[in-house]
Amino acid sequence: MVHQSAQAPLPKDYAFTFFDPNDPACLEILMDPRTSIPELFAIVRQWVPQVQHKIDIIGNEIMKRGCHVNDRDGLTDMTLLHYSCKAGAHGVGDPAAALRLTSQLISLGADVSLRSRWTNMNALHYAAYFDVPELIRVLLKAAKPRVLNSTCSDFHYGTALHIAASNLCLGAVKCLLEHGANPTVRNDKGQVPAEVVPDPMDMSLDKAEAAMVAKELKQLLLDAVPLTCNLPRATLPNYDNIPGNLMLSSLGLKLGDRVVLDDLKSGTLRFCGTTEFASGQWVGVELDEPEGKNDGSVGGVRYFICPPKLGIFAPVSKISKAVDQTPSSVTSTPRTPRMDLASRLSGKTKKEKEKKEKERERAQKKKASVPPQDPDGMNVEVGDQVLVAGQKNGIVRFYGKTDFAPGYWFGIELDKPTGKHDGSVFGVRYFSCLPKYGVFAPPSRVQRIGGPKDGSQTDGCMVKKVHQVTMSQPKRNFNTMRSPKDLTSENSISRLLFCCWFPWMLRAEMQS
Known part of the structure; x- marks a missing residue:
């Protein structure tokens, strides 16, 4: 039922223009059975602390007069549950009072999925917009799984995660991610939640605190993306979708680690997250031997890249970390010794080092007589041609640590303007290219497909390589290593x- 709109009742000769339940005259009107439901809805609409802090008392008075939990206010088309989630806003509202009313409404059968026809927002959207994680937990416990990733047309068809991210609601974002909100869903502008976070560089000095929240929020959302080489544009909205990085962290694992599957098959961890072929959390492993079932793709959706018959998927519970792990961040195939780093760490003698160096030189000369093949992106150097996320071709222009995210990143100049920048992020330049041709990617999403193009190893590229090497990164297994x-x-x-x-x-x- 939709109740017609009305004006908020006020006492005669009242000094204020808003209703104050703490005033004896106003309280008398509130408790008067003759005060109608539309008049009480008009009181709830007043966005002042005096009203919003008493949302549970006013809500109870509305229901005492025969209002159903899913009835709507004729002016805003909002239900009591919508108003309750709005009243949880810190400062103007009171989360504790809102939580009391919300719990009561849900116990009486309030529908969490109902939307206001004016804003197209449901109760979860309101709780995310006003940053009330206490209410989000209660709502998701009572809601159907599809509500978690439901979209709203007023926010470019973004989810509750988009809404919270765009308003810098850190508490709401953390709560939504904990309950499995999908950080890869895109709005009608093609943006994932991490991309709608306001840019800290656009904020003035007096908003330094908000800039810090924005930076933390963006990193949180980027880290929550399921760990995969080639993300589908939107994975299935499963209620049990815990972000892949949190799952792996709890097991002491990360992408590129050596793992054992069912205590029998060994390989390298390539993927963790939700899939389209089954619900729940799955890991993708590139096996050492061709005992698998695929090449990293299932049902036409690619999750990682590996040779045929080397890829296999399994539930997270089926894997364990290999005891004797070979260091690997990109591939599981045998590799050239890593500049005798291990011998230096173990304190081996100078003769042993020289012997290893000679063996390495002989191996390199032997390799030089064979055309280089690197299907898995093993020896990726600045200037190499690569495939990014299994889709975009480009040339590596940078490798090293960055200011915008932890870990090591490749900076790639794409062949087409499908990137995000010109080689600089947040005012820090890492390499130079035309606008929209630059993109950054972690090593797990970069595959080497060829050596440098003719003329691509210019002085400019070499200068960029010097820039990235000076960032105190560990030496990678390049064909030639120079300080x-x-x-x-x-x-x-x-x-x-x-x-x-x-x-x-x-x-x-x-x-x-």
Whole structure:
């Protein structure tokens, strides 16, 4: 039922323009059985602390007069549950009073999925908008699973996670993620929740605290994305969808770790998250031997990349961390010794180091006679051609740590303008390219498909490589390993020779 709109009743000769239940005259009107339901709805609409802090008392008075829990206010088309979630806003409202009324309404059969026809928001959307995690927990416990990722047209068809992220509601975002909200759902602008967080760089100095919240919120949402090489645009909205990174962290695992499946098959962990072929949390493993069932894709949806018959999916409970783990961040195949780092750490003698160095040189000479093949993106260098997330082609321009996220990242110049920037993020430049051609990706989402293009290893690229190597990162297994000092000196000498040689050459040409 929709109740017609009315004006809020006020005492005669009342000094204020709003209703105050703490005033004896107002309280008398509130408790008077002759005060109608539309008049009480008009009181609830007043956005002042005096009213919102008494939402549970006013709500009870409305129901005493015969109002059904799912009846609507004729002016706003909101139900009592909508008003209760709105009244949980910190400051103007009182979360404790709102929680009391919300619990009572749900116990009486209030429908969590009902929407206001004016705003298209349901109760969960209101609780997310006003940052009330206490109410979100109660609502999700009573709601059907589909409500969790339901969208709202007033927010570009974004979910409650989009709504909370756009309003910097950190508590609501954490609560929604804990209950399995999908961080990969896109709104009608193609944005995931992490992309609707306001940019801290656009905020003035007096909003420094909000800028810090925005930075933390964006990182939280990025970390919550299911760990996969090639994300589907939207995974199935499962109620038990705990973000993949939280699941792996609780098991002491991360992508690239060596794992054992059913205590029999060993391989490298490539994926963790929800899938479209079954509900619940699944892991994707690239096996060492061709004993698997796929190449990382199931039913036309790719979750990671590996050779045929090496990929397999299993429930999270079926894997365990391998005891003797080979260090790996990109591949599980055998690899060249890593610049005898292990021997230096274990304190081996100088002769042993020299012997290992000679063996490595012989192995490199042997490899030089065979065309390089690297289907799994093993030896990715600056300048190499790569495939990003199994979809986009580009050239690596940067590898190292960044200011915008923890860990190590590849900076890639794409072949087409389908990226997000020009090589700079939050005012920090990592490499240079045309706008919309730049993108960053973790090593797990980058696959090497070829060596450098002709002319791609220019001085500019080498300077970028020096920039990223100086970020105190661990040495990667590149074909040739040189120290930052060597690279810097080579570039300095090259520029010096060019500056001296070019004027002399030009003068000689003019004289001839």
